[in-house]
Structures are given as C-alpha cells and as structure tokens.
Amino acid sequence: MRIRQITCIFARESHEFFRDKILRVIAFAMPLSIMLIFGYGLALDVENVPMAIVDEDHTPASRELSYKFIENKQYFDFKGFLPKVSAIEDGILSGRLRFGLVIPSRFYERLKEGKSSSVQVLIDGSFPSRASVAKTYALGIISNFNLERLGTMVKKLPLRVETRYWFNENLKQRNITVCGLIPIILSIAPTILTSLLVVREKERGSIYNIWTSSITKAEFLVGKQLFALAISMVNFFNLFLITVLLFRVPFKGNFFLLLFWGVLYILVSTSEGLVISCFVKTQVVAVLGTVVITLIPAFLYSGYLVPVSSMSADAYLFAHAFPPYYGLSVAKGLFLKAAGFRTIFPKLLVLFLFYVIYFSLAIHFFKKRES
Amino acid sequence: MxxxxxxxxxxxxxxxxxxxxxxxxxxxxxxxxxxxxxxDLSLKNAKFYAYDMDFSAESRQMVSKLLPPWFAFHGYLLNDSLIDEVLLNDKAIGVVSIPSDFSKDLKKGRARLQLLINGSEALMGYLFSGYAGQVFLDYSLKKAGIKKENFPIAEEKTRVFFNPNMxxxxxxxxxxxxxxxxxxxxxxxxxxxxxxxxxxxxxxxxxxxxxxxxxxxxxxxxxxxxxxxxxxxxxxxxxxxxxxxxxxxxxxxxxxxxxxxxxxxxxxxxxxxxxxxxxxxxxxxxxxxxxxxxxxxxxxxxxxxxxxxxxxxxxxxxxxxxxxxxxxxxxxxxxxxxxxxxxxxxxxxxxxxxxxxxxxxxxxx
Structure with a gap:
C-alpha cells in the first residue's frame, strides 16, 4: 500500500468532482433533501384520521359518545355527521374517510334497560398499521365512555395499569424517525456515489490507464473509497447538525462514539458500492442495482419501521444479513439511550466484519485485465 | 420504418x-x-418479558393474558437491571412489571401493574401499550364483576374494509x-x-x-x-x-x-x-x-x-x-x-x- 498512489487517485477524483458544477451541488443536496422531506413529513403517529359519524339514535347518550370522538381532535379529524352507513362506505371507498362510527337506534334504550348495546366501527384497511392504531384509539374512547357511565356502579377497578415509555418519554415519534434517518441515508447516498466510481472508468475506457499502471488493486480502490468517505463525512456532519439543531432531537450519547460509528458505517456503505461497481459492466446497472439493493434493507429491514425483534423468522435472518440493522441500532442507541461503548461494541464489530468482507469482495471482483 | x-x-x-x-x-x-x-406493520409476535416480584398464581395469569399471535412471551427477568438490558438492546418491545403483593392487592381491589415500553420502537411501542392496556382492562372489568352483556355499556364491533385481517x-x-x-x-x-x-x-x-x-x-x-x-x-x-x-x-x-x-x-x-x-x-x-x-x-x-x-x-x-x-x-x-x-x-x-x-x-x- 503506497500512500502516493492512493493520494493520486484521491486527488484525481476530487478534481473531477469539483469541476463538475452540477455534481458538487447535488452530492450534498441529495442527502439533505431526503432528511428534510422525511424528517418533516414522515409521521408514524396516527393523527388527524378523517372520520365521520352516523348517529341513528339521537339521544343524550349517543351524542355523548359522539362528542367523545369529536373532542379527540389530535387523533380524529371530524368531517361531520352523515345520514346513513352507506355514506361512510362511499367515503372510505373514495378515500375521503378512513374511519366511521355508527351508533344504532335503540342505543340509549338498551343502555337504559341495563343491557349492552353495540356500536359499529368502520375502518379503512388499506394502511394496515394505521387501521390497527385507529382501532385501539376507538377501543380506548369507548372504554372511557363505559367507565364514566359505570362510574357510580363500580367504585374502583381492581387493577390499574401504568404505562411508562423508556428512552423517549413522551413517545415522540419524530425523535425516532429523524435520528433513524441518519443511518438510512448513509446506507444509500455513499453507496450510490461509490457504485459509479469504478464502472464509470470501465465504460469510458479510462480503466486501461489503471490496468497498465503499476498501481495495485487495493491502492486503487482505497483511493476511490477515501474520496467517497470524504464527501460522505461532510454529509454526515450536515445530517447530524440538522438532526440536533433543526429537529431538536436531543443527543444523549457520546459524540466521539457517533463519529467513530459514522466513519465505520460509511466505510461499509462505500465498500458495498465498490463491490457493485467492480462487479457490473455498465453504469445503468450499477445505479439501478444499488438503489434496489440498498433501499429495501435500509427502510424495511433495518428496524426503522418495524422492530426486528418482532419479525417473522426469515425476515429476522434477512435483517441480520445486512448492515443497516446494526447501523440503525447503534445510532438509535447513541441518540436516544445514551448507550455506552460496551453496549454498542458487538454491533460495531459486526459492521467492521461487513467492511472487511465487502472490501475483500471488491478486490476480488476488480480485474486488472480484460475479462 | x-x-x-x-x-x-x-x-x-x-x-x-x-x-x-x-x-x-x-x-x-x-x-x-x-x-x-x-x-408486518401490525402488532404481531411482539416480544415481551415479565419482571414478576410477586410470583403468584394471579401474577402468572397476568402474563398469560398476553397471547400470541399478537404477543410473544420470552421469559421472566430475575432482577430489574435486566429490564434495562433487554430494552437497551432492543430485545423486547415491552416488559410487564408486577410488584410484590400483587395478588394481595388484587383481592383488596387496588392492584397495580406496570407496562414498560421500549420507546425507541415507535409504532410497535404504541400498539403494544394499546393492546395490552385493553387486555388488562377487560380483565379488570371481569374481576369487578362486570359482565359485558348484562351491563349498560357500549360494545364495539369493528369492520375493517378491504383488508379484514389488516x-x-x-x-x-x-x-x-x-x-x-x-x-x-x-x-x-x-x-x-x-x-x-x-x-x-x-x-x-x-x-x-x-x-x-x-x-x-x-x-x-x-x-x-x-x-x-x-x-x-x-x-x-x-x-x-x-x-x-x-x-x-x-x-x-x-x-x-x-x-x-x-x-x-x-x-x-x-x-x-x-x-x-x-x-x-x-x-x-x-x-x-x-x-x-x-x-x-x-x-x-x-x-x-x-x-x-x-x-x-x-x-x-x-x-x-x-x-x-x-x-x-x-x-x-x-x-x-x-x-x-x-x-x-x-x-x-x-x-x-x-x-x-x-x-x-x-x-x-
């Protein structure tokens, strides 16, 4: 490994990068735009569910129950009373409504007779996770209504449940979604950048210069990787600053650990990009392949949307076979849980292994001759 | 051409x-x-542990109330530092913590139970507490002698469109x-x-x-x-x-x-x-x-x-x-x-x- 050769490749890439007026802007703008759009827009909280009520009973009790739903402005966005059930069904079919409550006639009468009376809850199931959250809201509101009505009959319930959220006291989803975006973006952006660095030379033909020069495969790839690392570290700092300053996510952990993690994680992503770049023959395949290969593990199998611990057995294995799970887990640990070195060490070790494996694969696939 | x-x-x-x-x-x-x-974005197979200081028939019954396919019980924790560990390492969505004297308190009608939720699992944390809360509330109503049919309460019947099983x-x-x-x-x-x-x-x-x-x-x-x-x-x-x-x-x-x-x-x-x-x-x-x-x-x-x-x-x-x-x-x-x-x-x-x-x-x- 000779330093001069590596710096030479590094300098060459940097020159090309900074001469490219468009590229030198987008390479930094792209990660930021993902951060801003997802950071502001991605809402895992289920709020403002558009809802309508059909009250066939028109009694104090039915109004009381209706108002319990209407008052709950944070969860439900009340669109109005509708005359009949089919109107709610139409609303759900056309996508204007996601939730409907139907209070049947004789609702109050049955309650007065001391019998239970059923109300119907209609939910749009096209977003399954939201449907199930909306259902728990409805259950909660109805239980609340029941408890108030029973207030005089039952003095006290024998069992009370207290719920406490650890690490993220108010269950502020934004803290989780925003700090989780850092590893996700860092597993996509650097990989895409690097995935073109080698194949570009193959397609242009400038790779012949490398084949005939005395530079070794490792020197060549390290030079390329260091260039991508430098660009991505700028992005890493940008993302961190936005998270902490703009989104005001408290950073509870040790910054140097996060920095160390950042370098290691970017090395993994860029090595993955190098593998793709050395393996494929055209840039189209490199870009498309990288997007396809990185996007799904990063968003779906990292534990960002669904906890890995509750995945089905094969999905669980699949999640463990890709770096984003480890990356996200460390980032969340440092941001939200103030995790120490001992806690995150096993995961950093796995990331290091990914780096070694990917980089060796890149060297293996990179041929210094016509194949 | x-x-x-x-x-x-x-x-x-x-x-x-x-x-x-x-x-x-x-x-x-x-x-x-x-x-x-x-x-799967709905609550399925949510891992939880129990920290049971009472270890009575009643407290074990509480744990057994959280059933599959929604919940997956993964064992008892023997001391409270383990709670920290399972939640810190994302090994569980939640921990059910049952204080000692739980069964005695339950007889007196003033038992308490804690759900400790891993707040770094956004959506699942919420669903876990919502579902588990409902399960325990039902139990509590039953214990208080309230049978749903015979009491003047509203029962919900849910109909989910397009995707009934979510x-x-x-x-x-x-x-x-x-x-x-x-x-x-x-x-x-x-x-x-x-x-x-x-x-x-x-x-x-x-x-x-x-x-x-x-x-x-x-x-x-x-x-x-x-x-x-x-x-x-x-x-x-x-x-x-x-x-x-x-x-x-x-x-x-x-x-x-x-x-x-x-x-x-x-x-x-x-x-x-x-x-x-x-x-x-x-x-x-x-x-x-x-x-x-x-x-x-x-x-x-x-x-x-x-x-x-x-x-x-x-x-x-x-x-x-x-x-x-x-x-x-x-x-x-x-x-x-x-x-x-x-x-x-x-x-x-x-x-x-x-x-x-x-x-x-x-x-x-």
Whole structure:
C-alpha cells in the first residue's frame, strides 16, 4: 500500500468532482433533501384520521359518545355527521374517510334497560398499521365512555395499569424517525456515489490507464473509497447538525462514539458500492442495482419501521444479513439511550466484519485485465 | 420504418445488457416478494418479558393474558437491571412489571401493574401499550364483576374494509411494486439518454435524419413495453399467486393507469437525462427527485398525516394519483366512476411534464 498512489487517485477524483458544477451541488443536496422531506413529513403517529359519524339514535347518550370522538381532535379529524352507513362506505371507498362510527337506534334504550348495546366501527384497511392504531384509539374512547357511565356502579377497578415509555418519554415519534434517518441515508447516498466510481472508468475506457499502471488493486480502490468517505463525512456532519439543531432531537450519547460509528458505517456503505461497481459492466446497472439493493434493507429491514425483534423468522435472518440493522441500532442507541461503548461494541464489530468482507469482495471482483 | 428500426435498436440494447435484464426481473419478482412477505406493520409476535416480584398464581395469569399471535412471551427477568438490558438492546418491545403483593392487592381491589415500553420502537411501542392496556382492562372489568352483556355499556364491533385481517402483505406488496416501477421509469430513460451522451452517440443522432422527439418516444415506448410485461408477471405471479393478495378490480384498468403513469413519469426521467451530463449527475439527480416523489405519494405517510404545508405538494407527485388508483383498483375494486379524478390529474400533470422536458431537450440537442 503506497500512500502516493492512493493520494493520486484521491486527488484525481476530487478534481473531477469539483469541476463538475452540477455534481458538487447535488452530492450534498441529495442527502439533505431526503432528511428534510422525511424528517418533516414522515409521521408514524396516527393523527388527524378523517372520520365521520352516523348517529341513528339521537339521544343524550349517543351524542355523548359522539362528542367523545369529536373532542379527540389530535387523533380524529371530524368531517361531520352523515345520514346513513352507506355514506361512510362511499367515503372510505373514495378515500375521503378512513374511519366511521355508527351508533344504532335503540342505543340509549338498551343502555337504559341495563343491557349492552353495540356500536359499529368502520375502518379503512388499506394502511394496515394505521387501521390497527385507529382501532385501539376507538377501543380506548369507548372504554372511557363505559367507565364514566359505570362510574357510580363500580367504585374502583381492581387493577390499574401504568404505562411508562423508556428512552423517549413522551413517545415522540419524530425523535425516532429523524435520528433513524441518519443511518438510512448513509446506507444509500455513499453507496450510490461509490457504485459509479469504478464502472464509470470501465465504460469510458479510462480503466486501461489503471490496468497498465503499476498501481495495485487495493491502492486503487482505497483511493476511490477515501474520496467517497470524504464527501460522505461532510454529509454526515450536515445530517447530524440538522438532526440536533433543526429537529431538536436531543443527543444523549457520546459524540466521539457517533463519529467513530459514522466513519465505520460509511466505510461499509462505500465498500458495498465498490463491490457493485467492480462487479457490473455498465453504469445503468450499477445505479439501478444499488438503489434496489440498498433501499429495501435500509427502510424495511433495518428496524426503522418495524422492530426486528418482532419479525417473522426469515425476515429476522434477512435483517441480520445486512448492515443497516446494526447501523440503525447503534445510532438509535447513541441518540436516544445514551448507550455506552460496551453496549454498542458487538454491533460495531459486526459492521467492521461487513467492511472487511465487502472490501475483500471488491478486490476480488476488480480485474486488472480484460475479462 | 425508421421508427421501427429505432424500436429494434432500443430493444436490442436492453436485452444485450444481461445485468440490466436480470435486475429488472429481480425488481418485479423477488424484490416485491421480499418486501411483501417480511414486513408486518401490525402488532404481531411482539416480544415481551415479565419482571414478576410477586410470583403468584394471579401474577402468572397476568402474563398469560398476553397471547400470541399478537404477543410473544420470552421469559421472566430475575432482577430489574435486566429490564434495562433487554430494552437497551432492543430485545423486547415491552416488559410487564408486577410488584410484590400483587395478588394481595388484587383481592383488596387496588392492584397495580406496570407496562414498560421500549420507546425507541415507535409504532410497535404504541400498539403494544394499546393492546395490552385493553387486555388488562377487560380483565379488570371481569374481576369487578362486570359482565359485558348484562351491563349498560357500549360494545364495539369493528369492520375493517378491504383488508379484514389488516394483513400487511396487501399493502406492502402493492406499494413495493409501485415503488420499483417508479424507480425504473425514472432511471431507465435517464440512463439511456446519458449513455448516448457519454458514448458520444448523440453527435451521430444530431446529424442523422432522426428527430429528437422520435428518438425519445422510441426509448419510452420500449421501456413501457418492458414494464407492462414486468407488471403483469408481478401481479399474477407474485402478488396474486404467491402473496395471495386479492386483486379485486379490473386488471385492464390498472394497465391503463400504468401506461399513463409511465408516459407522465418518463417526462421526469427524460428531464434528468437531458439535464445531466454524466451518470454520476444523473444518479444523484434521479434520487433527488425520486425520494420526494415516493414520499409525497402518500405511500409512507397518508397525506392527511403530513404537515399542512406539505399536503398541497402531494399533487405534483404523479405517483400519488397512480398509487390511489392502484389501491382503489386492487384492494377496493372500484372502477373509473370513482377514479376519473386520478386519471385526469395524472394526464394533466403528465402533459405538463412532457412538454417541459421536450422543450428542455430541444435546447440540449
């Protein structure tokens, strides 16, 4: 490994990068735009569910129950009373409504007779996770209504449940979604950048210069990787600053650990990009392949949307076979849980292994001759 | 004739790039399968531990109330530092903590129980506490001697439309197919165009009698053909076949929407191809436009849950119209009488985009 050769490749890439007026802007703008759009827009909280009520009973009790739903402005966005059930069904079919409550006639009468009376809850199931959250809201509101009505009959319930959220006291989803975006973006952006660095030379033909020069495969790839690392570290700092300053996510952990993690994680992503770049023959395949290969593990199998611990057995294995799970887990640990070195060490070790494996694969696939 | 030759050229160029062919096949099959089968956004199999200081019949009964398939009990923790450890390492969504004297208190009617939720698991944490809270409330009502039928209370009966079991496969499978499709529509024409530039072929085109528009349309047509085949295979083989998601509406209507969508969105792709000078630029630019398009479609977060300033922006994402239409056709089984606004929106947006990118292209050529 000779330093001069590596710096030479590094300098060459940097020159090309900074001469490219468009590229030198987008390479930094792209990660930021993902951060801003997802950071502001991605809402895992289920709020403002558009809802309508059909009250066939028109009694104090039915109004009381209706108002319990209407008052709950944070969860439900009340669109109005509708005359009949089919109107709610139409609303759900056309996508204007996601939730409907139907209070049947004789609702109050049955309650007065001391019998239970059923109300119907209609939910749009096209977003399954939201449907199930909306259902728990409805259950909660109805239980609340029941408890108030029973207030005089039952003095006290024998069992009370207290719920406490650890690490993220108010269950502020934004803290989780925003700090989780850092590893996700860092597993996509650097990989895409690097995935073109080698194949570009193959397609242009400038790779012949490398084949005939005395530079070794490792020197060549390290030079390329260091260039991508430098660009991505700028992005890493940008993302961190936005998270902490703009989104005001408290950073509870040790910054140097996060920095160390950042370098290691970017090395993994860029090595993955190098593998793709050395393996494929055209840039189209490199870009498309990288997007396809990185996007799904990063968003779906990292534990960002669904906890890995509750995945089905094969999905669980699949999640463990890709770096984003480890990356996200460390980032969340440092941001939200103030995790120490001992806690995150096993995961950093796995990331290091990914780096070694990917980089060796890149060297293996990179041929210094016509194949 | 000349046009046919152009079509043949594009088709040959595609089929000869074996990597690309394999990748496109992967996108429409395995990729959709992986996304559809692995991810479940409802509460299933939520791991929890119990920290039981009472260890009585009653306290064990509490733990056994949290049943599969929603919950998965993973064992007792013997001291409270372990609570910290399982939650810190994301080994569980929650821990049920039962104080000593629980059974005595329960007899006196003043028992308490704690649910400790891993707050770093956003959605599941909420669902866990919601479901578990409900389970314990039911138990508590029963213990207080309240039988639901005989008491004047409201009972809910839930009817979930389109997806009665709230099965995530329905959502994820279709959503992934659409995302893959957008990706292809964005990247393929852009890449094809940039490639001509990088190879220098564009010069030859300029002096040839082929009109730029003709050339573009040939590229888009061939891509549309490939995507239509891919979508058909994906819907019948993967979504209906393996994932067993019902496809309720008319497949032909879906294909019509797909075609319109391809033509509108390829405007974006051509735009990128025209603006970018090399693949590095094109790749970064396409991600820069792709991610907002994906996000603003409402497939990640429904539009009503987005911040107010962002909601109007969703109208410029062609994927929004296509996504709404696809869910409408596939899951709800509705027809054009419900979906004409989407078709109109998609067409208008597409025309604007196409005209814009043709103008830009003319400047580049």
């Amino acid at each position: 000349r046009f046919l030759a152009l079509l043949k050229k594009e088709l040959l160029q595609f089929t000869r790039n074996r990597g690309l062919v394999i990748l496109v096949i992967y996108c429409f099959t395995l990729d959709v399968y992986i996304a559809g089968v692995g991810i 099965d995530s496969k329905y959502f994820m499978g279709i959503s992934e197919l659409l995302s893959v499709l957008v990706m292809l529509v964005f990247i393929l024409p852009a890449a094809a165009l940039v490639r001509e530039k990088e190879m220098g072929n564009i010069e030859m085109l300029l002096i040839s009698p082929v009109q730029p528009l003709e050339f573009m349309i040939a590229k888009v047509l061939v891509m549309a053909g490939i995507i239509i085949v891919g979508v058909t295979v994906s819907v019948f083989l993967i979504i209906k076949g393996i994932l067993a998601v019902p496809f309720r509406g008319s497949f032909l209507l879906f294909l019509l929407f797909t075609l319109v969508f391809i033509f509108t969105t390829s405007g974006f792709g051509l735009f990128i191809g025209a603006a970018a000078k090399n693949m590095l630029q094109a790749s970064q630019l396409s991600i820069l436009i792709l991610m907002p398009t994906l996000f603003l479609s409402g497939s990640w977060t429904p539009i009503e849950a987005m911040p107010a300033w962002m909601q109007p922006l969703t109208y410029i994402s062609p994927l929004k119209y296509y996504m709404d239409a696809s869910y409408g056709i596939a899951l709800k089984g509705v027809g054009l009488n419900f979906l004409w606004p989407e078709l109109l929106g998609l067409t208008v947006l597409g025309l604007i985009l196409f005209v814009l990118s043709i103008r830009l292209l003319k400047r580049v050529f």
